[in-house]
Amino acid sequence: MASKHVIATRHTKSIKNRFASRFLRSLLRMKRSDRFGGSRSNEGVRKRSTHRIKMAAYASMARAVGPSRTWSRALLFKLRNRARIQGVLRKRCLVSKKNKKKRVVRNKVIISREPSRTDTLRKLVPGGDSMDICCLLEETAHYIKCLATQVKVMQSGNIIRVTLDMGLTYQFTPSIRGSDE
Template sequence: MTPEDPVTMSPPHTPSLKTKISRRFLETLVKIRTSSCELATGGNIGKRAQRIKIAAYSSMARAAGSRRGWSRALLAKLRSGARRRRHLQIRRCLRLKRKRAGSRNMVLDEVSRADELRRLVPGGKAMDLCNLLEETSHFIQCLATQVKVMQSIADRYSV
């Protein structure tokens, strides 16, 4: 067995996407549980659910790696989370007031499918159509894997 012989050398084992997401998600859940006792005991269900959601998205984005545009955009969005959530709450409140005041006069603009997709995929606003479609397919694959991981965790720990 010489190092130059490509037949005898086997590539190092790389964990699957599901394994990476599972490992990172469980590590983050353990940190959430140990970092705040009042959240772990059910002190505030909304905050706990928000932290679990953030843990799920960050573990998925970190497992996908920095080569994907959507993962970089999602991680940047999560890093600025507290400010952004506060800002969005204010905008939602104002939007609801405007809708109530002028709901009869609202005109819906048609949005192209690509623009709608750009809105749904993290970081999609800055992508051309070809990259957008590629990133969308990978994002959907990761979301499906995330659902499988969370379902298997729920099945394993449900009573």
């Protein structure tokens, strides 16, 4: 019978491989869409492409974990809705530039309180605002573990190499041995 440590290591490796393959597919899709443009000198283009890579990494991590965790469902929901909202906001922005009116600002009484550590943690974990403290701590531990796995995958040279100089270069070599653990 396998110990808990061995089972946890196997699970982490499978999450690592699933994340790497999904992240690679996302990067290839981004390259095919050709929204990066030919030149890298434009700072706006570089900033947008960096943001898209970051969002692809988060989405790949949430998809690798699956819908069993609250934070992964919340993160995927947030990313899906962000795309919809940005399209609506672009249309509104164009309309509001045409119909620019002065708005009256009314004074509101703002009651501020110091946020507790639990409130701060709820803001950091996706979907944390709807969890009780026990679930929040459990989801936080799993989220941190997955973030650490994401960092390991993105930093290791034998899994993925992304070069953003003249374009995107991809190399994917799944780790068969546990040498990178």
